[in-house]
Amino acid sequence: MPWQLALTVDRDSPLPLAVQVRNSLRRLVENGSLRPGTRIPSTRQLAHDLGVSRSVTVEAYEQLAAEGYLLTKRGSGTTVSEPPASQAVPTLVAPDRDRESAGALWDLRTGTSDIAAFPRQEWIRCLTAVINDAGRQELSYAPPAGVPLTRHVLTGYLGRVRGVRTRPEDLMLTAGFAQGLALICQVLIDRGHTALGVEDPGHPGEREFITSSGLRPVGIPVDQDGLRVDLLERSGVRAVLMTPGNHFPTGARLGTDRRERLIAWARAVDGYVLEDDFDSAFLHRSDRLPALQSLAPDRVVYAGSASKILAPALRLGWLAAPSELMASVEHVRSGWDIGCSGIEQLTLARFIDTGALDRHQRKMRTEFHKRRAVVHRQCAAHLPGTRLLGRDSGLQAYVELPRHLDEQALVRAARNRSVLVRGGRFYTLADTTRPPALVVSYASVNRAELSRSLAALGEAYRELGGAAR
Ligand SMILES: Cc1ncc(COP(=O)(O)O)c(C=O)c1O
Structure with missing residues (x-):
């Protein structure tokens, strides 16, 4: 069967052909275009497709097999193997x-x-209405920070249910919490931070993610009243990622005294708190305190996500950040992508507006x-x-x-x-x-x-x- 690969070689390049083939194939594996288990063409076929001698492809395949990227089995051809651990793309989903x-x-x-x-019918109803109503503007590029209507609706919603104090201009739609975290890490790095406080225990995927972004996660112990703010004060970090509403995974809630002390710390070190409000929707009224952000919109970045309340596949999240920080977040993001799906954002706005989310x-x-x-x-x-x-x-x-x-x-x-x-x-x-x-x-x-x-x-x-x- 003629498996096709999006590979070319440049005969004018100073790089030997075998190195070019190896590098291109390795890139396709690392960026996920070729997934583990995918069967790739035989050396003979690829050599024929590229118009190179078979020794070129044999050398490239052998090198990639030695590096652990490819798996060659007699009788069943060559397939892509699991990426080596150090090359694995960091993810908030636990690796196992x-x-x-x-x-x-x-x-x-x-x-x-x-x-x-997942409320399929309600979501489909909203999605259908959005697509039916969509004009040129809705089907075109939205501002990278998000569709204005959705930012407006979310601002109202977060104020109503979580006491979040923000403006549509200071709210950004992201590809899940993961992208929000990545953006904040980059902004912190740009501002000279080298470390980020994290709760211990906490989310191992997030720690990996933070490390891969270039910051050192520094564990701050958590007890029955949430993060030990006294230990945070002594840690030397100037920013911390935390789940104050319902600590992940122990379920501790940050006590009122600690909330105030935390904000005082952030002000004293000219730092920030990144509030991951991942599951407040599922807390009883009596267990729910307003978002920490409501105490200090100038020091707390509020982050939410549709992953727990609807489905992770939507890849929708939101950040409400202090105005001066949001300018930097937008600057970083402009170099990364041009926003999330406008259609999904509009569907979310409709889902909220019709009361379906409540x-x-x-x-x-x-x-x-x-x-x-x-x-x-x-x-x-x-x-x-x-x-x-x-x-x-x-x-x-x-x-x-x-x-x-x-x-x-x-x-x-x-x-x-x-x-x-x-x-x-x-x-x-x-x-x-x-x-x-x-x-x-x-x-x-x-x-x-x-x-x-x-x-x-x-x-x-x-x-x-x-x-x-
Ligand atoms: C603690 C925590 N925060 C946030 C998220 C949501 O992440 P995302 O929006 O990137 O799916 C998760 C998802 O598992 C989580 O466990």
Whole structure:
């Protein structure tokens, strides 16, 4: 079969042909154009297509196989292998996600929303209306910071539900929280920052992302009242990324005193707080404080995302930044892309304006609350001696285990019973003082599945002597 590759060689280049072929192929693998498992042409066919001698392509393939980019198997040709770890594109999705999930029945790992509950019909209705109404302007390029209507609607919405104090001009639509984080990291680097404070425990994908952007993540421990602001003050960093509303993954909420002290710190060091408000939509009213940003719009960058409230595939997020910072964010972004899909942005605006987002969130909040009750019930029944930390809402439960239990052994034993779950250590950067724990996400399993998976987890727990002390 004639597999085609978008490859050319330049005969006027001083680079040897084999090096050109190798470099071009490597680039296609690294930028994701050739995905792991993709079959590529034989050396003979590629040599023929490029009009070069076969020794050129053989040399290039051999080199790439030695570097781990290609896999050659007798009888089944040459395929693209998994990229070497150091070359992997950083992502906020935990690196083990897809590899581990094969064959498991229940997935209690964090990192996703309830995709099955995505309000397809409502979204389609809004999308259809947007496309029907779209004129020349709507179908053309929007300003890179976002469609004006969507920025206007989101400004009102975030003010109403989260107390965010911003203006449409200071709000930017991004390709998810990930792009917002990348933009802020670059702006901080441009302003002389070399490090960014992060919560410990926290999101390992975010730490990787920050490192790859050129900043050093500095772990700041978290206790039952959220980030230890006293330790932040001593850390030497001048900016911090955090989840003050519902700490990821322990569920601690930043106390009122600490909020004030945090803002005072940001002012004193002429720094910034990046507030990742990823799941406030699913907190009970009694667990929800207004966004930290409402206390200091001049020091806090507020970041939200559609990934948890709707679906990650939308790749829609938003940043509300202090005006003087937003100018720099826009400057950086202008060198990266020319904005997100205007059609998706307009659909989101309509989704908010018609009340569909409020309805969907209310429904999901109630559902997650019921799932949380299942976690309580099943932990009491099957995991005696464990303790649930944090506020009683959100998308995941942090289950502290008895000190004597081997967390990793429990994760493995759960895997053997078809339950995918992560231990607390997965989220830890350097703080090793915490007792062993499991982080149980109930975002993507229904109540019956959750109940069964926790019973199976309980068997693994008993097998390891979890209930013994
Ligand atoms: C803590 C946290 N913040 C934010 C996000 C959303 O990221 P994005 O909008 O890039 O999908 C996630 C997604 O898993 C998350 O776990």
